[in-house]
Amino acid sequence: MVEQHLRLRSDEPVADPAVTVDSFAQQTNAVAVRLEPGDDARDLLPYLTRLKLVEVNFPAFTEGRGYSSARILREAGFTGELRAVGDIAVDQLAPLRRCGFDSFAPDAPLSDADAEAALSRWSNVYQPAADDRTPIWTLRHGQSR
Amino acid sequence: MYVYDHYDQQMVDTRVAEFRDQTRRRIEGTLSEENFRPLRLQNGLYLQLHAYMLRVAVPYGTLSGAQMRMLGDIADKYDRGYGHFTTRQNIQYNWIKLEEAPDILADLATVEMHAIQTSGNCIRNTTSDQFAGATPDEVVDPRPYGELIRQWSTFHPEFLTLPRKFKIAIIASETDRAAMRLHDIGINLVKNEAGELGAAFYVGGGMGRTPMIAPLIRDFVPLDQFITYAEACLRVYNRYGRRDNKYKARIKILVHELGAAEYTRQVEAEFAHLLTLQNTAGNIEPPLAELERIKAYFADPAFESGLSDSLDLANADFAKWVATNTAPHKVPGYAIVSISCKPVGGIPGDATADQIRLMADLGRDLSFDELRVTHTQNIVLPHVKKADLFGLWSKLVAADLATANIDQIGDIIACPGLDYCSLANARSIPVAQKISQAFASNGKGEKLGELKLKISGCIIACGHHHAGHIGILGVDRKGTENYQLSLGGSEGADCSLGTITGPGFDEDGIVGAVEKATDVYLANKQGEERFLDTYRRIGMAPFKDAIYAKEPVNG
Numbered sequence: 129m130v131e132q133h134l135r136l137r138s139d140e141p142v143a144d145p146a147v148t149v150d151s152f153a154q155q156t157n158a159v160a161v162r163l164e165p166g167d168d169a170r171d172l173l174p175y176l177t178r179l180k181l182v183e184v185n186f187p188a189f190t191e192g193r194g195y196s197s198a199r200i201l202r203e204a205g206f207t208g209e210l211r212a213v214g215d216i217a218v219d220q221l222a223p224l225r226r227c228g229f230d231s232f233a234p235d236a237p238l239s240d241a242d243a244e245a246a247l248s249r250w251s252n253v254y255q256p257a258a259d260d261r262t263p264i265w266t267l268r269h270g271q272s273r
Numbered sequence: 274m275y276v277y278d279h280y281d282q283q284m285v286d287t288r289v290a291e292f293r294d295q296t297r298r299r300i301e302g303t304l305s306e307e308n309f310r311p312l313r314l315q316n317g318l319y320l321q322l323h324a325y326m327l328r329v330a331v332p333y334g335t336l337s338g339a340q341m342r343m344l345g346d347i348a349d350k351y352d353r354g355y356g357h358f359t360t361r362q363n364i365q366y367n368w369i370k371l372e373e374a375p376d377i378l379a380d381l382a383t384v385e386m387h388a389i390q391t392s393g394n395c396i397r398n399t400t401s402d403q404f405a406g407a408t409p410d411e412v413v414d415p416r417p418y419g420e421l422i423r424q425w426s427t428f429h430p431e432f433l434t435l436p437r438k439f440k441i442a443i444i445a446s447e448t449d450r451a452a453m454r455l456h457d458i459g460i461n462l463v464k465n466e467a468g469e470l471g472a473a474f475y476v477g478g479g480m481g482r483t484p485m486i487a488p489l490i491r492d493f494v495p496l497d498q499f500i501t502y503a504e505a506c507l508r509v510y511n512r513y514g515r516r517d518n519k520y521k522a523r524i525k526i527l528v529h530e531l532g533a534a535e536y537t538r539q540v541e542a543e544f545a546h547l548l549t550l551q552n553t554a555g556n557i558e559p560p561l562a563e564l565e566r567i568k569a570y571f572a573d574p575a576f577e578s579g580l581s582d583s584l585d586l587a588n589a590d591f592a593k594w595v596a597t598n599t600a601p602h603k604v605p606g607y608a609i610v611s612i613s614c615k616p617v618g619g620i621p622g623d624a625t626a627d628q629i630r631l632m633a634d635l636g637r638d639l640s641f642d643e644l645r646v647t648h649t650q651n652i653v654l655p656h657v658k659k660a661d662l663f664g665l666w667s668k669l670v671a672a673d674l675a676t677a678n679i680d681q682i683g684d685i686i687a688c689p690g691l692d693y694c695s696l697a698n699a700r701s702i703p704v705a706q707k708i709s710q711a712f713a714s715n716g717k718g719e720k721l722g723e724l725k726l727k728i729s730g731c732i733i734a735c736g737h738h739h740a741g742h743i744g745i746l747g748v749d750r751k752g753t754e755n756y757q758l759s760l761g762g763s764e765g766a767d768c769s770l771g772t773i774t775g776p777g778f779d780e781d782g783i784v785g786a787v788e789k790a791t792d793v794y795l796a797n798k799q800g801e802e803r804f805l806d807t808y809r810r811i812g813m814a815p816f817k818d819a820i821y822a823k824e825p826v827n828g
């Protein structure tokens with residue numbers, strides 16, 4: 129189980145362990161899955177209705193595929209918990225959040241104050257992503273999304 | 274020129290505060306060097322052989338006088354009184370103290386500048402045509418589109434941890450002055466048969482260990498979809514680019530291994546998917562009103578009309594400088610001026626703080642407050658009245674900035690090499706200096722005409738040696754510095770990669786080999802042929818024969 133856990137959702141956490149993509153496809157009652165960097169997030173799209181938790185592993189902070197996996201799931205309408213696990217430092221929280229992660233379980237503990245500062249630092253964003261923030265180029269022209 | 278609004282300013286100011294905090298954590302020791310490294314890299318701060326190096330972004334190579342002046346002031350205040358203009362249209366400072374880096378970024382922010390994403394495995398500063406907005410041969414000024422790319426790519430959350438660095442160039446002219454097809458993405462703005470503007474996408478070019486010329490993957494992306502198309506190109510790369518071997522991690526390897534057709538198919542599928550988000554909150558594309566807003570900043574300055582194109586060329590040195598260092602302007606009576614940062618025997622691309630400030634003033638007074646940095650490490654004043662040329666030239670002469678050698682053999686591109694760079698195998702600067710001196714003193718430099726010579730201190734190829742008419746690559750040969758020679762590269766519309774002549778040379782040997790290669794050209798030249806044309810016509814053999822004749826080869 130994960131000890132350090134920053135969760136930005138108010139629903140009950142899923143208690144089921146996250147299983148691999150392969151076993152998830154075979155177990156018709158599984159609701160939690162773990163994506164490794166080489167897994168294709170689109171393999172999960174047929175199962176979005178029963179899926180409650182997707183854990184995306186970042187074995188190293190230089191591993192960037194999980195950012196795309198997260199956006200792909202959100203773009204497809206996944207509303208369950210998207211949890212980033214692994215080698216995550218406070219400086220990655222803001223981009224992870226923008227890609228749709230709403231839960232973080234880093235290997236090394238984060239200080240609450242640092243995490244809060246990182247997540248509230250950017251009052252605006254230049255481009256759209258998987259969060260609901262209106263990009264500057266839309267704000268400039270008086271439209272909200 | 275683009276001017277920040279409060280949003281842009283706030284983004285840059287926030288970045289300064291963030292980096293100040295990260296630097297403080299590093300100095301206090303709560304942030305490890307390993308974890309700090311990617312953060313400082315995304316702010317342009319490298320650890321080199323002797324000190325930190327800071328690379329400052331010059332988006333699409335365009336600067337105002339005040340921005341240029343600040344670059345000079347920073348050289349004095351935080352460095353050793355000079356800066357180095359790079360092949361990425363940026364400037365680098367080589368002697369930076371970590372604890373001062375946040376202050377430099379704060380100073381830069383006061384003139385709407387930054388070092389965001391000038392290194393690291395992210396989308397780097399977008400480069401463009403240094404003659405944009407001034408040259409008669411462009412379809413449209415490409416810089417507004419470059420500015421859109423700047424905004425889209427700045428802190429793009431999905432693409433901050435790519436397999437490797439990612440460079441985009443955007444041009445709008447068949448005369449490619451930006452080495453467009455040697456970039457991860459090269460965009461050429463074109464008109465279709467209906468006269469509409471669109472973007473041709475070339476993807477997977479690059480230099481380095483495995484140089485590749487980018488194939489065309491889409492000949493026309495409508496301008497209200499081009500950011501979305503770029504997003505699709507990047508997403509496919511982020512997901513499938515190789516991460517197991519940093520030498521195979523650039524997008525050129527992905528495109529090469531998949532084949533351009535399969536890569537294109539994947540991009541088109543992702544593009545089709547992203548277009549389905551168009552009418553949702555997830556719409557990738559900026560509103561067209563934003564493009565119009567940006568374009569207004571790049572409107573022509575108030576050119577005078579009816580000016581004469583005639584020039585008094587009685588002064589022979591001035592006449593020579595006009596012939597080599599000016600280019601035709603789209604408006605009669607104006608010229609595009611290239612200021613050479615390649616004095617004979619100097620360090621290519623270096624300029625002192627005083628020189629930088631002088632160029633800033635000249636740009637402000639004589640070029641509608643606009644300057645450009647070129648990927649050939651020179652400075653351009655894009656809009657100079659011909660009537661002002663002589664006065665301008667006189668001031669440049671006094672500052673040692675009037676070397677008349679643009680695109681000639683003395684206009685060498687050289688990376689910092691072993692004098693600064695921790696990755697280098699060999700020194701680049703002394704080789705450049707020796708070649709420049711040799712061809713100045715034997716008087717051949719001028720006779721050779723256009724001859725682009727480029728030097729890299731290692732296979733990473735920051736000096737673009739693959740694209741040099743003559744290319745030189747520093748290699749490590751059993752612990753000593755050795756130089757490989759290649760011929761026939763070109764970065765322009767006739768893009769090609771150089772071919773290695775054969776065994777390498779030591780520092781003096783390489784200068785001799787270059788002289789022999791140029792002699793072969795002069796002996797075989799027909800009509801107006803450039804070195805490159807002659808090489809293409811007669812092939813490698815005559816050059817090889819001359820270069821390796823008799824003399825012992827120490828390779």
Ligand code: SF4
Pocket residue numbers: 688689690691694695696697698729730731732733734735736
């Ligand atoms: S080419 Fe090599 S030596 Fe030269 S600057 Fe680039 S990394 Fe350093």
